[in-house]
Amino acid sequence: MNKIFSLLTLLFMLIYLPSQANDFKAVYELAGRHFPWLKGKVDINPLENKKQGDAFTIEVVQNRLKIEATSTSAASRALDWYVKHYAHQSISHMGNQIKNVSKLPLTNGKISQSSFVPYRYALNYCTINYSFSFYTWEDWEKELDWMALNGVNIMLAPVGTEMVWYNTLIKLGYSDQEAKAFIPGPAYTAWWLMGNLEGWGGPISNEMMQQQVTLQKKILARMDELGIEPILQGFYGMVPHDLKKKIADADVIDQGNWVFTEFKRPGIIVPTNKQFENVADVYYDELKKLYGSDIKYFGGEPFHEGGKTAGVDVPKVAQAVQTSMQKHFPNSTWVLQGWQNNPSDKILAGLKKENTLIIELFGENTNNWERRKGYNQTSFIWSNVSNFGEKNGLYGRLQRFIDEVYRAKNSEFGSSLKGVGIIPEGINNNPLAYDLMLDLAWHAEKPNLDKWIEDYTVYRYGKRNPKVVAAWKEFIHTVYNSPVDENGKVLYQEGPSESVFCARPSLKVNPVSSWGTRKRFYDIERFKKAVAVFISASKDFKGSETFETDKVDFLRQVMSDKADLAYSNMVKAIEGKDQETIKSSSSRFIQMLKDQDELLQSNSYFTLNRWLNQATQFGKGLPDAKLAMYNAKAQITFWGPDNNPKTTLRDYAHKEWGGLLSSLYLDRWNLFVERALAGQTVPPAEFYQMEVEWSKKADLYKPAKSNKKNLARIQQDILK
Known part of the structure; x- marks a missing residue:
């Protein structure tokens, strides 16, 4: 009898247990791709959540990470939770903080987390093009890994x-x-x-x-x-x-x-x-x-x-659209x-609500979920756009994200709130904004932004640093603030404040793109001082990809802020028709633009070459490889069409990138200054033709090797 029992037990172990482990095979592989120090040290088992919905537990026992999870998505999020909050590591669209760990950091007991919403959503239609147009499988694999680690379980x-x-x-x-x-x-x-x-x-x-x-x-x-x-x-x-x-x-x-x-x-x-x-x-x-x-x-x-x-x-x-959809895919949901x-x-009146899901897009500026009475009591996901056209700029109304999600959760329409998500037009920017938004799903109670930011700096850069924390707490009150007017009404803004360097030159650049703004809704001097505090911690973060990437981004933003004054001085000189003042003020503006380009060329995340290399790899071996390159350049300049100089879409997806500043943008501003000195203006059609012709060139604009002394001088000038 004992032998029979033993054989049955062995059979159970050989058949049942491996099948359970295979349920989480993708998570083990995910861990191996990004955190090789965890290889062979992770155990994942199913978790029954009596409250329903996704949940996980994590605990380190005898140098092994024990995860229990209700789903593959929850297990991936558990892995990320441990890596961020205990190993102080992370991956992002703007740099990774990864290091080898021999002894796993302890969790001090079993940690439990659950998602208060069933959906964690990601992506805008526009993201597919402003960020992913030329993604290969290698790029998509990394993208999907990031999504999984951040708990995303539904994605366009x-x-x-x-x-x-x-x-x-x-x-x-x-x-x-x-x-x-x-x-x-x-x-x-x-x-x-x-x-x-x-x-x-x-x-x-x-x-x-x-x-x-x-x-x-x-x-x-x-x-x-x-x-x-x-x-x-x-x-x-x-x-x-x-x-x-x-x-x-x-x-x-x-x-x-x-x-x-x-x-x-x-x-x-x-x-x-x-x-x-x-x-x-x-x-x-x-x-x-x-x-x-x-x-x-x-x-x-x-x-x-x-x-x-x-x-x-x-x-x-x-009704007909949804009926047809369900005819071919029974019980499917229209998003x-x-x-x-x-x-x-x-x-909405023609739809079956149980098969309808709405993405509240523009939550950082609007409250359609409330104005529309929970979309007539239809399931919805609260999300925010934050970025339009993948323009560069520090931006993200962080406190607004938190406040609105929990206001919706606790409102009379709370039962219709089924998820939180990110829906940016471009995702290669402001990594904290996406981390925070997706993190909210796993906090039943409203988190404190100051505390969240402290934790973010630790996993973003690998360790706690008082200067970095102090700087970031200033950032959330400047570039990452949630501005309102004297009546408490949200100050409307479509994405980050734009850089005048990227503008088609004129005496009245406002805005750079048709629906953008150059207005700064923050104290630029206060922000500049905070950047100086952040950079003062540089010695503690030598070799840190994330610190260096953010450092360049912060300096870029300060320079963009300062460029507004330089531009204003140049315009006054041109309007005053004083040749010497025009020369001196325009020389200052042009030099700032060149310095900005050199700063950005020092980091691949801010280079035109990175985007064009993607287009090159995408088109490799295809008969229309040149078309892919033309698409890449046209999208970030005149956009389209190629026979309408009055297009309102031009510069919609402009980029403050190294290589673009020193080519098309510099050429435009040089022509503007040249004509100004001659008492003339440049007609928009002439700029349009420059943009179309630039888009047809084959140049990949490879960045030159960085000059450390020159970069030090540029940094010093920016922070004056």
Whole structure:
């Protein structure tokens, strides 16, 4: 009997226990990719959470990290929690703080954490292009690891939709050339998917489309392993504006132009028209062939940002879109953007609420969740944009993030709050803003920002330093403040304050981009003093990638602040028509721009070359490699189109990057000064032509080797 029992026990261990361990295989592999000192020292086991929702425990016992978790996502977050708060290490989009550890730091008993919301969300459609346009699998692997470590369990993932649409249009009778005319270039898919434009930046090759399909399959497989639900692109009625040429009885609503008169928008086939279902069937069949049928969430929405609804029964449109979605993917959820007046009350009226999820986008400035009464009691995720166009700039309304999340949680609409998330247009900036936002999900009670910042500095830089903590506490009251007017109303701002260095030159630069601002909502002198305090701790952080990256970013911001005064002095001199003063003031401004460029060239995170290298790797071996490079340059300069000098989109995604400052931006300002000395101005069309021509050049703008003495002089000048 004992032998039988022993055999059964052994069989249990050989079959059952390994299968349990394999549930967390992806987390073990994740740990090995980023924290090799943990290899062979981690044990992960299932955790039953009686309160429901995600939870984890961590404890170090006999030099082994013991994790219990309710899911793969919770286990990944547990790993990150230990690494950050006990080993004082971290990875980020702007540098990593990693070091070897032989003896695991103790946790002082078992630590328990749980998420008070089921969803931790990430990504904006725009992030796919402003940050990820030219990501290879190596880049995506790191991205997904970061998402998993920060607890993200639902994420926008529309990569590879180009081939879905290409195959759909071929089935609908379009030729190869006609189908490709609808599909945009690799840097512009976001605005196509949102129904804002078609074709711009293309046409792309079949090889490029297939490369994206292969990439997407890897992305989806890894997301599945890490417990992150993908949001794919649903069919919401968007079709080529000329669909009636192929399907005569299709009822297509012309959506006019996007951004005034610049881009012809795709049409919307009326979902109550019989042809809607036919097109939807083809689209979803093609999507299934490429990416499978186990998809639970879909994005995309009709009438986005000014779409036309005249003469349409909007509730029936919404109902038809969702019905079609669920026909092909039973019980799937439609994820909509809470932006401006979207989704309208009429759209919400036609939806099954149990299969609808809304992303509150602009939480740092608006309170749509409250104004719209919890989106009519529909499940929503509170998030913030924080960054538009991935422009450089220190920014993030940190206290506002905290206050609004917990105000929503404790409000009459708290039962509809199902998640928190990040939805930036660009994510390669301000790493603390994304850490804080995703961290909030794991705090049942409202955290104290000062305390949170102290902990952040420790895992960001590897150790506690009083000067660094003091500087950061000033930062949260300056560049990272949450400004309000005398009546307590939020001071509206779309992303960071812009740098005049990046502006198309004129005597009235305000703003740099059409929807940005140059106004500083903080005390620039107070901030500069805090930067000096931060830098005074440099000796304690020699060789620290994160400290050096932040140091460059802080100095860059101070220089950008100071440039406003230098620009103002130059404008006064030009208006005063004093040649000598024009020469001296413009010389000062130009030298500051050159110094800023040299500072930024010293760190790869702030170089044009990094972005262009991504485009080079992305296009390697493709017949349209040059197109990828052109997309990369066009997006960050004139944006598009290439036949409209009056475009309002120019410089929307400008970058204060080394290499860009010393090429296009310097050339623009030099021309401006040259004409000013001659008593002339430069017409916008001439600058536009410069921008288009610059975008066509093949130069990768490789940074020169840093001159330490010159950098020391630049730092000293910045902090004067």
